[in-house]
Amino acid sequence: MSGKLFYFSALIVIICLANIKNVLGGATEEQMWASADLMKDVCLKKHPKITKEIAANIRNGIIPDDTDTKCYINCIMEMMQTIKKGKFLYDGALKQVDILLPEDYKDEYRTGITACKTAAVGVKNHCEAAYILLNCLRGKITKFVFP
Known part of the structure; x- marks a missing residue:
């Protein structure tokens, strides 16, 4: 599958999950991991040194x-x-919590996101900012999920 087609497929899954949220109030754990795996696969192709x-x-x-x-x-x-x-x-992060996470993850994620809101403020390197933010979230959220 080409990179663009795969990226498009991942976007479709995220859109579908957003629509499921309107009906069910959030994703199931299975849907959450399926979406995570799609994102992971797209980014692994973009960053081949990451196994x-x-x-x-x-x-x-x-x-x-x-x-x-x-x-x-x-x-x-x-x-x-x-x-x-x-x-x-x-x-946007708070919206993603509502769309992509099952109900039993949401409160802790909202708290962690709020606690880490300013963790990477002032960091100019995009990759470094993401790394700092992820480490902050990892330290604040016990049911940590990352693709």
Whole structure:
């Protein structure tokens, strides 16, 4: 599958989940992970130095401190519409919580997002800002989910 087609497919899944939210009030855990896997696959193709093992480690909270990893994290967060050009999209992140997360994740995520709102303020490097933000969120959210 070409990169553009795969990216388009991931966008369709996110749009579908947004519509499911209007009916059901949020995604199921299965839908959440399916969406996460689509985003992961798109960003793995854009960042070939990130292996599936490294991505799995990030998901488990082992986050390497290197440029490739930081830019992979930025890619995922941009696809999630939680960061753009190194700026945390606080309102967008809260919307994604409502769309992509099951009910039992939402309160803790809202609290974590609020606590990390200013974690990367003033950081000029987009990838570094995403890395800082992800580490903050990882430290504040026990049911941590990352593609």
